[in-house]
Amino acid sequence: MPEKKKIDTKLTxxxxxxxxxxxxxxxxxxxxDVLLAANIPKGSFYFYFQSKEDFGLQLIDFFLGMxxxxxxxxxxxxxxxxLERLKxxxxxxLHFFEENECKLGCPIGNLSLExxxxxxxxxxxxxxxxxxxxNMIEECLKDAVKQNDIHPDISTSELAEYLVNSWEGALxxxxxxxxxxxxxxxxxxxxxxxxx
Amino acid sequence: MPEKKKIDTKLTxxxxxxxxxxxxxxxxxxxxDVLLAANIPKGSFYFYFQSKEDFGLQLIDFFLGMxxxxxxxxxxxxxxxxLERLKxxxxxxLHFFEENECKLGCPIGNLSLExxxxxxxxxxxxxxxxxxxxNMIEECLKDAVKQNDIHPDISTSELAEYLVNSWEGALxxxxxxxxxxxxxxxxxxxxxxxxx
Numbered sequence: 469m470p471e472k473k474k475i476d477t478k479l480t481x482x483x484x485x486x487x488x489x490x491x492x493x494x495x496x497x498x499x500x501d502v503l504l505a506a507n508i509p510k511g512s513f514y515f516y517f518q519s520k521e522d523f524g525l526q527l528i529d530f531f532l533g534m535x536x537x538x539x540x541x542x543x544x545x546x547x548x549x550x551l552e553r554l555k556x557x558x559x560x561x562l563h564f565f566e567e568n569e570c571k572l573g574c575p576i577g578n579l580s581l582e583x584x585x586x587x588x589x590x591x592x593x594x595x596x597x598x599x600x601x602x603n604m605i606e607e608c609l610k611d612a613v614k615q616n617d618i619h620p621d622i623s624t625s626e627l628a629e630y631l632v633n634s635w636e637g638a639l640x641x642x643x644x645x646x647x648x649x650x651x652x653x654x655x656x657x658x659x660x661x662x663x664x
Numbered sequence: 665m666p667e668k669k670k671i672d673t674k675l676t677x678x679x680x681x682x683x684x685x686x687x688x689x690x691x692x693x694x695x696x697d698v699l700l701a702a703n704i705p706k707g708s709f710y711f712y713f714q715s716k717e718d719f720g721l722q723l724i725d726f727f728l729g730m731x732x733x734x735x736x737x738x739x740x741x742x743x744x745x746x747l748e749r750l751k752x753x754x755x756x757x758l759h760f761f762e763e764n765e766c767k768l769g770c771p772i773g774n775l776s777l778e779x780x781x782x783x784x785x786x787x788x789x790x791x792x793x794x795x796x797x798x799n800m801i802e803e804c805l806k807d808a809v810k811q812n813d814i815h816p817d818i819s820t821s822e823l824a825e826y827l828v829n830s831w832e833g834a835l836x837x838x839x840x841x842x843x844x845x846x847x848x849x850x851x852x853x854x855x856x857x858x859x860x
Contacts, residue, residue, distance in 0.1 A: 493778055495692045571781045577836050581777050582689055584839035585767045595840040629837065630830075630853045633846055637833025640773050641825065643780035644791040650829055657826045662857055 478516045480506050482530045485523060490531075490575045493582055494524055521589065524579075528593050531575040532600055543604050550612035551663060554605070558635070558658075562651050565639075570646045576601070577636040602628045618663055631658065674712045676702050678726045681719060686727075686771045689778055690720055717785065720775075724789050727771040728796055739800050746808035747859060750801070754831070754854075758847050761835075766842045772797070773832040798824045814859055827854065 484506035488497045499513050499520055517523040542557040565572070576597040583590040606628035612618045618627075634654060641650035680702035684693045695709050695716055713719040738753040761768070772793040779786040802824035808814045814823075830850060837846035 491781055493689075493691065495689065496778075496782070573777060573781075577833070578777050580836050580840040581769060581774050582692075584836075584842075585687055585769075586692070591840055591842065598837060598840055626849045626852070629846060630849050633833040633837045633850070634826075634830035635833065636836045637773070637829040637831065638826075640776050640780075640832045640836075641794060641829045644776040644787060644794055646780075646787065650825060653822045653826050654829065656822070657858065662853070 474516070477508065477512075481508060481513070481516055481523075482527060485527055486530055486534070486575070489524075489527055490572050490578070494579060495582065499523070521587070524583075524590065525593055528576070528579065528590075528597055532597050535576075535601070539601075539604055543608050549617065550608050550615060551617050551659070554608050554612075555655075555659060557608075558651070558655055562648055562655070565642060565651065566648055570642050570648060573639040573643050574636055577639060598632060602632045605631055612663075627662075631662075634658070670712070673704060673708075677704060677709070677712055677719075678723060681723055682726055682730070682771070685720075685723055686768050686774070690775060691778065695719070717783070720779075720786065721789055724772070724775065724786075724793055728793050731772075731797070735797075735800055739804050745813065746804050746811060747813050747855070750804050750808075751851075751855060753804075754847070754851055758844055758851070761838060761847065762844055766838050766844060769835040769839050770832055773835060794828060798828045801827055808859075823858075827858075830854070 481502060485497070485502040488502055488505060500510060502523075503510055503513060513523075517526065538560065539557060542560055543553050545553055545556070548556065576594055579590065580594045580598070584594060585591075602625075606624050609618065609624040609628055613620050613622075613624060638650040638654040642648060677698060681693070681698045684698055684701060696706060698719075699706055699709060709719075713722065734756070735753060738756055739749050741749055741752070744752065772790055775786065776790045776794070780790060781787075798821075802820050805814065805820040805824055809816050809818075809820060834846040834850040838844060
């Protein structure tokens, strides 16, 4: 098989796998469901991935790549002040979840809860994934400190970790409530209390 | 079978099921694993539960019962001021997770992420579970308002929802980090920033 076709097919499997795992979880998604959705012949999975675990680990990178594209537009938009960028970042996700019936949540958070205790290889990759998100938020907070928009004594690293985690928790409640109200409460508390 | 023996056996199944589902998740726990752990003969499961879903729903009530016992000791200890009660509540859980190698997390949060999108019956029961936790925190916050320990203009309902969700998110990060640092950051932010 030509290398380009192999890469395209692998990407197709990852795209369909991402959608199914995002919605249904890792254990609840079978390889045959992914291949069926991707319209790829049964039995060819192991031509592209060594194992379901290898597929899952590559999915994490795929999710992070999707996330990076989405967040770069807001968090790195230097036309806006740092805290305005952060606001747009969360507003964009709020709209995404409004359009997606409050389903899905964050794939990195979902997989961390599902696999964090039972698979060390996944856990380490997922912690790196949370760090990617944390670091993007922290860069924005550091800019906010430079511009005197938040207090210089605050640890931007701890604040960024707190924001990432609190957002992940708001998504748990969103999924259980089928409402964006938990995200709106997060937004209110962050921009009117925490960052004041 | 005498009714008492039936109730005891059912409780034994729920206790072992709770431990396995808390650690491994719902889909990743088979009925046969639970029966093996509980030392109950195969095939007798359906004498106690109508289905795996019925078992899962009863597990949620079992988890909430465990949680109520644990939290009543702290959140309802009127020897302490309201915000001191809240601090003890979170400290008790911090110690629990230190002793449990940062595993498990909150069963209600775990199941909300795993099942919230794919099973409406579970979702509604899980949202009720989050509300039980939220209401306990809110009672404590209302007492704090009465004693002028937090600003009377704040919505105790929204603040309680925010605290429950942010804690759930800190547990995601704890599980991915295998460290209680996310819980300590939550504690610092809540008691030094949010509730100030």
